[in-house]
Amino acid sequence: MKVNHYALQLENNYLFSEIASRLRAFQKEYPDRTLLKCSIGDVTRPLPRILVETMKNAAEEMAHPETFRGYGAEQGELFLREAIAQYYAKRGLSVHPEDIFVSDGAKSDLGNLCDLFDADNTVLLPNPVYPVYYDTSIMSGRHVVFLEGSQKNEFLPMPDFSVHADIIYLCSPNNPTGAVYNREQLAEWVAYALEQKAILLFDAAYESYIQDASLPHSIFEIEGAEQCALEINSLSKMAGFTGVRCGWTVVPRTLVLDGASLHQMWFRRMATKYNGTSYIIQRTAAKVFTEEGQQAVREDIAYYMENAHILKKALNQAGIWSTGGDNAPYVWLKAPNNLDSWEFFDELLNRYGIAGTPGAGFGTAGEGYLRFSSFASRETIQEAAKLLENLDFSGKSSK
Amino acid sequence: MKVNHYALQLENNYLFSEIASRLRAFQKEYPDRTLLKCSIGDVTRPLPRILVETMKNAAEEMAHPETFRGYGAEQGELFLREAIAQYYAKRGLSVHPEDIFVSDGAKSDLGNLCDLFDADNTVLLPNPVYPVYYDTSIMSGRHVVFLEGSQKNEFLPMPDFSVHADIIYLCSPNNPTGAVYNREQLAEWVAYALEQKAILLFDAAYESYIQDASLPHSIFEIEGAEQCALEINSLSKMAGFTGVRCGWTVVPRTLVLDGASLHQMWFRRMATKYNGTSYIIQRTAAKVFTEEGQQAVREDIAYYMENAHILKKALNQAGIWSTGGDNAPYVWLKAPNNLDSWEFFDELLNRYGIAGTPGAGFGTAGEGYLRFSSFASRETIQEAAKLLENLDFSGKSSK
Numbered sequence: 001m002k003v004n005h006y007a008l009q010l011e012n013n014y015l016f017s018e019i020a021s022r023l024r025a026f027q028k029e030y031p032d033r034t035l036l037k038c039s040i041g042d043v044t045r046p047l048p049r050i051l052v053e054t055m056k057n058a059a060e061e062m063a064h065p066e067t068f069r070g071y072g073a074e075q076g077e078l079f080l081r082e083a084i085a086q087y088y089a090k091r092g093l094s095v096h097p098e099d100i101f102v103s104d105g106a107k108s109d110l111g112n113l114c115d116l117f118d119a120d121n122t123v124l125l126p127n128p129v130y131p132v133y134y135d136t137s138i139m140s141g142r143h144v145v146f147l148e149g150s151q152k153n154e155f156l157p158m159p160d161f162s163v164h165a166d167i168i169y170l171c172s173p174n175n176p177t178g179a180v181y182n183r184e185q186l187a188e189w190v191a192y193a194l195e196q197k198a199i200l201l202f203d204a205a206y207e208s209y210i211q212d213a214s215l216p217h218s219i220f221e222i223e224g225a226e227q228c229a230l231e232i233n234s235l236s237k238m239a240g241f242t243g244v245r246c247g248w249t250v251v252p253r254t255l256v257l258d259g260a261s262l263h264q265m266w267f268r269r270m271a272t273k274y275n276g277t278s279y280i281i282q283r284t285a286a287k288v289f290t291e292e293g294q295q296a297v298r299e300d301i302a303y304y305m306e307n308a309h310i311l312k313k314a315l316n317q318a319g320i321w322s323t324g325g326d327n328a329p330y331v332w333l334k335a336p337n338n339l340d341s342w343e344f345f346d347e348l349l350n351r352y353g354i355a356g357t358p359g360a361g362f363g364t365a366g367e368g369y370l371r372f373s374s375f376a377s378r379e380t381i382q383e384a385a386k387l388l389e390n391l392d393f394s395g396k397s398s399k
Numbered sequence: 400m401k402v403n404h405y406a407l408q409l410e411n412n413y414l415f416s417e418i419a420s421r422l423r424a425f426q427k428e429y430p431d432r433t434l435l436k437c438s439i440g441d442v443t444r445p446l447p448r449i450l451v452e453t454m455k456n457a458a459e460e461m462a463h464p465e466t467f468r469g470y471g472a473e474q475g476e477l478f479l480r481e482a483i484a485q486y487y488a489k490r491g492l493s494v495h496p497e498d499i500f501v502s503d504g505a506k507s508d509l510g511n512l513c514d515l516f517d518a519d520n521t522v523l524l525p526n527p528v529y530p531v532y533y534d535t536s537i538m539s540g541r542h543v544v545f546l547e548g549s550q551k552n553e554f555l556p557m558p559d560f561s562v563h564a565d566i567i568y569l570c571s572p573n574n575p576t577g578a579v580y581n582r583e584q585l586a587e588w589v590a591y592a593l594e595q596k597a598i599l600l601f602d603a604a605y606e607s608y609i610q611d612a613s614l615p616h617s618i619f620e621i622e623g624a625e626q627c628a629l630e631i632n633s634l635s636k637m638a639g640f641t642g643v644r645c646g647w648t649v650v651p652r653t654l655v656l657d658g659a660s661l662h663q664m665w666f667r668r669m670a671t672k673y674n675g676t677s678y679i680i681q682r683t684a685a686k687v688f689t690e691e692g693q694q695a696v697r698e699d700i701a702y703y704m705e706n707a708h709i710l711k712k713a714l715n716q717a718g719i720w721s722t723g724g725d726n727a728p729y730v731w732l733k734a735p736n737n738l739d740s741w742e743f744f745d746e747l748l749n750r751y752g753i754a755g756t757p758g759a760g761f762g763t764a765g766e767g768y769l770r771f772s773s774f775a776s777r778e779t780i781q782e783a784a785k786l787l788e789n790l791d792f793s794g795k796s797s798k
Contacts, residue, residue, distance in 0.1 A: 118402060243461070244679065
């Protein structure tokens with residue numbers, strides 16, 4: 001038997017385990033100091049009561065023969081797909097429930113979508129970006145080219161029509177930079193994808209954090225996207241579902257590439273390798289899209305966004321360059337005095353007790369930057385902000 | 400962009416939609432006749448109370464900051480992996496929690512395991528068998544060879560050492576035939592896999608239905624399996640989880656093939672393309688393995704097995720050859736008078752109102768057979784049995 005040798009080419013991603021190990025060392029060395037964790041890309045607010053009650057009611061349904069549910073539709077239950085379609089409709093977007101596929105989360109979909117494409121395809125990735133796009137592309141044996149984000153392009157790299165791409169990943173709002181493409185920029189990306197006959201995989205997992213009404217939440221706000229793009233979304237950050245697990249992908253029936261309907265291919269893939277998302281979870285997810293559900297989850301989003309503002313204000317006061325945090329839960333900051341990402345990480349940790357995520361962990365173009373997450377408690381954020389305001393790195397510089 | 404052309408080679412599997420369409424036609428033509436559905440491979444008994452209460456308690460945990468859970472381990476929570484290890488230990492098997500990977504179900508694992516192997520591998524499949532093995536192998540671009548089950552080999556085909564295989568799928572107890580390999584037979588399979596340097600994917604999804612104490616529940620009861628086999632299992636049929644979704648796969652760290660640790664590869668695959676199984680579901684799953692949990696789910700298993708016995712007895716009385724149903728929830732029967740699978744299906748449906756699943760849908764060697772499922776209610780099974788006892792196909796024969 002021959003193993004998938006491409007999967008062996010993947011280097012182990014030690015980013016989060018390396019952070020964890022340095023935090024452990026800090027706590028061992030300074031047992032009395034408070035560790036302010038602004039490094040976690042995971043929600044911390046509990047689930048809203050209305051969702052918990054919905055989940056319990058769905059659990060109770062399973063106890064009675066009349067309401068018990070066995071295998072559901074592999075594509076997801078119609079009640080949830082209709083609720084998601086309504087969510088799009090509220091922004092004037094027409095997304096058909098038949099084009100929506102429910103899953104256990106965006107990471108699964110992003111990985112599993114690789115099944116639809118040949119190994120011999122060139123993947124175009126922004127840099128820095130969520131590492132899953134790169135890792136899954138390498139595991140599939142694909143060639144990867146990068147497009148660099150920088151302060152100059154506001155970490156929103158634009159397509160170069162002279163560079164060929166077959167599969168394009170975009171993440172907007174971006175993890176880790178918090179940068180968000182505007183409508184004109186996305187229109188250029190769609191034009192590029194159409195010209196290249198490429199597929200654009202649009203990761204909208206943070207769209208619910210967008211505050212600026214002019215910014216697009218969905219690639220399907222752009223004309224022509226229905227012929228070149230599919231969209232992945234998730235309830236993880238929108239509704240605190242990181243431990244609950246539910247996401248969805250929109251694959252329009254109009255999406256025909258290389259002579260094949262990607263909708264039919266994805267339908268067949270899901271019917272063959274997936275048995276549907278837990279009924280209990282789907283019921284809870286559907287509640288998120290009701291008026292009461294949206295009100296509850298928007299309170300948590302507002303809480304996290306206030307955290308982001310507190311962090312941004314403090315960084316501003318300290319004269320540290322930062323972006324993101326206005327329409328995304330992530331704040332992306334430049335290490336002062338040309339420190340590299342890990343040097344800055346160590347300095348912040350050892351001198352101030354603040355943990356961030358080194359930008360270099362998200363790609364070469366992230367070197368010299370750090371990501372703060374706003375998913376911590378208000379108390380943690382306020383304490384961190386107080387320290388950040390008076391950040392003093394004079395005399396510190398890169399080796 | 401080039402699509403995965405292998406996935407396009409897959410024919411649509413119309414088995415279950417074709418059955419559904421013929422059942423609809425029956426109900427339209429005979430609105431007053433009772434339809435006795437013995438065709439469903441899905442549980443029908445509600446979840447035991449103890450599991451529903453566990454699920455509600457886990458939901459309540461999510462409502463409080465102290466007990467809220469975000470992202471869990473991609474491999475599964477330790478409390479559940481330990482509970483599963485204990486389940487093996489009760490049969491004297493030493494399976495380490497580190498070798499257990501929790502998922503949302505066996506179908507996902509069976510599909511996703513394809514990621515670990517090169518396209519250039521020969522897959523060996525028993526025939527008839529659960530169609531997912533074939534479909535996922537074709538989608539991965541692999542060559543498939545079959546090993547025929549028949550009445551002569553009791554639908555338990557044995558390896559031919561002169562035939563090369565890289566990837567071997569076994570399902571025991573078998574879906575659809577209900578046949579179960581004994582210890583000596585599995586030992587021969589393990590010897591064959593070791594000799595071929597092949598990987599043996601052992602699907603044990605129905606092991607909890609085994610009644611005969613001498614029959615193996617796990618491939619790891621066989622010496623040497625830890626060097627050539629991994630095992631997929633599920634709570635779907637064991638605990639009524641078809642709509643709840645939870646399964647697991649054991650990938651021993653001793654499993655090194657083609658110079659690679661399959662354990663490490665699967666760990667990396669799950670960490671990259673999966674974000675863990677829902678916490679609420681994992682808590683409920685762990686309860687299944689407690690003493691009370693096992694007692695509750697064993698009552699449902701006994702109920703279904705009694706259904707199987709009622710069906711078998713009736714078939715016996717009618718002089719219809721059948722197998723399975725003793726250690727599996729499926730009864731596999733031979734169509735009388737050399738009818739083919741679909742002819743027999745139509746006759747049973749139209750003359751008796753009984754629905755089965757045509758054996759031809761599970762592979763060419765299933766032609767001329769039918770599968771009955773014991774997952775219906777006792778009332779349905781008893782009514783069907785009464786009709787089956789007096790089954791009269793004299794004068795009916797294949798065209």
